[in-house]
Amino acid sequence: MATHVRTAEGSLDLPAILKDCLMTGLVVFALAAPIIGLRTIDTPGGLGIDYRFDDVAFAVLAGIVGRFLLNLYWAYGGRRRPKAKTEEIAGGRAGAFMKKVGLYGGPAAILFAIAMPMLPFADRYTLDVAILVLTYIMLGWGLNIVVGLAGLLDLGYVAFYAVGAYSYALIAAHFDWSFWVCLPLAGLFAAFFGVILGFPVLRLRGDYLAIVTLGFGEIIRVVLLNWYEFTGGPDGVSGVPRPSLFGLEFARSSSDGPTFHQFFGLEFSSLHRIVFLYYVILALALITNFVTLRLRKLPIGRAWEALREDEIACRSLGINPTNTKLTAFAIGAMFGGFAGSFFATRQGFISPESFTFIESAVILAIVVLGGMGSQIGVVIAAIFLIGGTEVFRDLEQYRMLAFGGAMVLIMIWKPRGLLAHREPTLRLPPSRKPEAAPLAGGAS
């Protein structure tokens, strides 16, 4: 479409605008004709089709008029269309702003998250949504290690989520071990599967890697679905035990000793268990965050980022690409496994249905939308994507439309993600002596 409608300061290029509007009308027509123009209705002989030409006409007209107004806005004083931002110098204005966000925003958000269940609006529904959002934040942070830091595009992350969930559910079903014993085991299993996936894809990058990881995710799901004797197939695993607080169960009464409300002398409330689950996932997510932040400042984290930037340069500097990639896959998968076993214990029932490709896509969308490699970006994107779908629930059938539209707007406005700024992992401290003696020994 025409991009320059304003020829000189203040003067309008009317034909270009009209052409632009006409193009918009055509696009709207192409979209609206099948979506709005056709409607299936029940007729005595089966399904019939109802045509709604007037609605299509309104849509096209609205598109043309809207585009015209937008053109006028661009032509008179308004801002030009946003352009993709160029690279920023680290430590510039954005850096100062991000430092403030990191300094005050992060701790404030954590305090709010800790206090959330005590606040008056925290009812069962709010807590459930919060637990869901936190699960996805944790998954996003886990995937951020693989995609954001190491730059390995993983479309099958849900496989590790599934491995974690099934590990816990099956170990608990067969050996009757508690959640707190199974949690690290589930993480280890998932990390093991991360290495299994990592080995064959070591040489692959970009699109090819994405396809193989996508296949890996599907393989895990199909195996879970068909290995009926072991996983229960499509029936799933039910009766997954609930977690306890140092042996105190969250139930009205228990045969194994006092329950949570009896021990603390409280009145029984089903909300206790929800609040407990909320704190469990909050702690797990925060551990993920702190470990990731710490790893980023260690040699292994810097090697991941260097690998994302240029693998050949990494090899020339003596960085072992195999180990570096496998640790990224394994650690990312481990956090996916933790989140998976939490998911299993919260639901009490798991089946392959919960681990479809769309889950991988949502987690990847959270990472990309938040800005690859940005921890706070993942939080904002998860709240927006997961919380947003819940908020938009009142819009009923237009929910996904509103949601998709919002995503498109964000990608136009911030093509590199909400918080694309990268803070260096270390800065040069001011030298102590102005004339530093040359480091003879260290630089031989």
Place this chain on the structure above:
Amino acid sequence: MIGLFADPRVATAAAAADAALLSVEHLTMRFGGLVAIDDVSFHAARREITAIIGPNGAGKTTVFNCLTGFYKPTVGRLTLNREGTLFYLERMEDFRIAQEAHVARTFQNIRLFPAMSVLENLVVAQHNALMRASVMTFAGLFGLKRYRDAEKAAVEKARYWLERINLADRADWNAGNLPYGDQRRLEIARAMCTEPVLLCLDEPAAGLNPRESAELNELLRFIRDEHGIGVLLIEHDMSVVMEISDHVIVLDYGRKIADGSPEAVRSDPNVIKAYLGEDEADELPPEIVADLEQKTGGEA
């Protein structure tokens, strides 16, 4: 000139081992039917800058790729003598050559980590030393003193090189935002941070203006004299080659056609022929010349 800060170990090793730092014997590299390097042998010594020159397509970069493990040579032995220990580079994987034999390289098209800061580029180069100090990440994860000290030392070494290449005031910039000449020098500094015994530079002066070229000469002389390592250099810029190299090797169509001091190479007729071409009449075999003369004579 022996530098003040030279490592004594290198000197004793050099005295002990009569072998050169790097010896390349009968190196041949074939890509299918194409022979990119044909039976090339040469030596490179410590405290010397050895330049490899030759017209485009002579196989210079292929020699580098064989030396640094990015290609596996078809035939040949590449021996690196690091403090008396011999490394057969043709048998080693690329990252092991940098990690164990301590051969560092730069690239013709600069390969920095553009989205990382200048300082981070230099610290990533010290990955293996830091990895050992962090005991495979665990000591680092808990912030033990051992790791913190190693990181401080790494930053100080980076500072040393940043001051050497005049980038200390831009240490926190993204490497990708630096001007071209600074990126070239940063890549050399990054290679030096791996503590190499042999530094391979692939066209370091490409795209530099005369002032930057002069700075580069000074930096390379400093590396040779103060750090006592061998420098292997591919270069087209003759002002750089003739001014700083101690030893020049000329390749043409994958073969070595000259080897010696810059003065000797400059006046070598083979080299002049390779660079300037030659008189066509000399090239044609006598029977064809005779044939041609007969034809032109017949028509006339």
